[in-house]
Amino acid sequence: MQEYIDNIEIEQYIPAIISGATNVLFAIIILLVGLFIANRASKIINRIGENYEKLDNTLFRFLGSVAKYIILAFVLIAVLNRFGVQTASIVALLGAAGLAVGLALQGTLSNLAAGVMLLLFRPYKVGDFIAAAGKFGNVQEIDLFTTILKTFDNQHIIIPNSQIWGSQIINHSHHNIRGVDMHFGVAYKENTDEVRKVINSVLTKHPHILKDPAPFVEVETLNDSSVDFLVRPFCSGEHYFDILYSVPEQIKKSLDEADIEIPFPHRKVIISKESE
Known part of the structure; x- marks a missing residue:
């Protein structure tokens, strides 16, 4: 009699076990596929910057990283949704957090946007002599937020990209x-x-x-x-x-x-x- 009762109790948990195992299996598949797609997308974007000499690798490495983490964010939401977690509130929370961070980092995001434009259109490159934002010097480094100049008297000048993109740029090295x-x-x-x-x-x-x-x-x-x-x-x-x-x-x-x-x-x- 006791054995019969035990069998009934086990049978009651079998559907839940199967459902849980199925969810875990699908979650692993979603995670693996998502990781593959994220890495693949990042590599494709990076390869675009490497294949074309006129395009800047720094910009496409950044865009590749952004694409990868956006895909991974959607993968994480899909995995949580598979286990019955209400993801609508998570998405809303992430949106609110992104808005708050964006407002707090307006100046930084402005420099980032200007850096993307500078790296995309390339009005100057490393080694050029330029006059921009009221400064003149040899371009030592260009990143997503700043441009670094070296003057004739060996001053090291770091200029936010938003100041350069929003003003006149004179490239003294453009023509041979x-x-x-x-x-x-x-x-x-x-x-x-x-x-x-x-x-x-x-x-x-x-x-x-x-x-x-x-x-x-x-x-x-x-x-x-x-x-x-x-x-x-x-x-x-x-x-x-x-x-x-x-x-x-x-x-x-x-x-x-x-x-x-x-x-x-x-x-x-x-x-x-x-x-x-």
């Missing part, structure tokens, strides 16, 4: 050949052809100034006390600053040697003595 604009003024009494000849002689001797395209040397402005020349030699990008900071002194010395006056602002006062 650069024109270097310089301005020189001479006195009105000087012969402009002679002045042009002296300037061209300096430019011709410089080892880093290109012959093609030829330097541009022409009168730009007739000022109150000087005739101003615009001088634009062309060079490879890496020699831009060498020419910008060396040629003006060379031209000044050559103009002095040719006895060509470089005027400075002055006022001429003429006093006439009236006859008595």
